[in-house]
Amino acid sequence: MYIFIVNVHAGEGKGKKVFEKLKKDKSYNLLESRTFFTEYEGHATALAAQVAKSFGNRITCIVIVGGDGTLHEVMNGVKKYPDVKIAFIPAGSGNDFARGCKLPKKKQKLLFNQIVQYPSWKPYWFGQALKDKSTNKAVLFANSIGFGFDAEVAKRANEAVYKRILNKWNFGTLSYTLALLQVLFSFTTKEMDVIADGQKKSFKKAWMVTITNHPYFGGGMKIVPLARINGDYFYVLVLDNIPRWKVLLLFITVFFGKHTSLKEVHLFKAKHIDIHIKSGSKYQVDGHTGFCHSCSIRKENISRQINRF
Known part of the structure; x- marks a missing residue:
């Protein structure tokens, strides 16, 4: 199961635009997935902790659509769940994590398909x-x-x-x-x-x-x-x-x-x-x-x- 945590307000609405494009992709509609939207600062932390506890090893990965702040919140939410894999689709204003990990900052749809079809899981030490x-x-x-x-x-x-x-x-x-x-x-x-x-x-x-x-x-x-x-x-x-x-x-x-x-x-x-x-x-x-x-x-x-x- 793919868990999507989406910050539609990231990048002053860029998060919403990116996710709208992803929803139209055939791959998205074929996935077993659940999507959650953040509503306030700190909400992504609570959502991530909740889904990690509820779905456990059924989670293929958590896909974050948002900025570096959303990523920061999610990883603190899954702090006690080190086996949960994380994929990031940048939609913020700074996107330094995407740069550091050599992720494309503009071709989000291409990145989404890569995550689903041939993910590149590598270790990261927070x-x-x-x-x-x-x-x-x-x-x-x-x-x-x-x-x-x-x-x-x-x-x-x-x-x-x-x-x-x-x-x-x-x-x-x-x-x-x-x-x-x-x-x-x-x-x-x-x-x-x-x-x-x-x-x-x-x-x-x-x-x-x-x-x-x-x-x-x-x-x-x-x-x-x-x-x-x-x-x-x-x-x-x-x-x-x-x-x-x-x-x-x-x-x-x-x-x-x-x-x-x-x-x-x-x-x-x-x-x-x-x-x-x-x-x-x-x-x-x-x-x-x-x-x-x-x-x-x-x-x-x-x-x-x-x-x-």
Whole structure:
């Protein structure tokens, strides 16, 4: 049985358009399937948990039609069900997971037929983040988790009216760029300790710390160009003690992956990372934002089967 979880509001209605096309495909009508539509933020998590519990090993896979946020919710819903396979049909504004997994972002109907006829199941190791240990449950993430500037830009972009307008015209990446320019001149650097596999690194004027599974964030920016999906470690980028004008230069070059040559950019790999932020900081996890003072990040011990290339 194929379970479809559809966010019709993803990408300002793109999710609905994509699913309408899929419904007209002969393969869809021949499938044994159940379709569920999300109605509010967090609903995909509840739906995924419910179907995984109810249908168990009858599930061939869960097919997600939506954006990275919908994917984030679904995988947290099936956190206790590691055998459930996940296929993703991108219909959001950023679609960084699709980029990282080399999924087509526009040929969704072709991708759907590939999922049904000859799926490419490969292991994927989600990240696990435990924020402010005493008060929060661990959250899984597919793409990245970031602290500081990255998170403040994500929050501004999520709340911006222009994001809806730009998404309708397929300029979702531009909303992140505009939010970046707004935050650039008001951002206050953070004092952070990053403990990577037991090695402590202190940063007095940190702009951002980003921990990622693959190269992309912010709707196509190659934040860590050489990152590759693997089960051994994350890729970590720290931006520290850099003048504002140079931050702008960095984000101009980040689409091409040329920013890594800047001396203020620190890159390393680690499997276990602990972040301690003096006075706290905003964070973003797969685009969802919040606030914390500390965070422990680990690779999941088990891999999940994801349709990817």
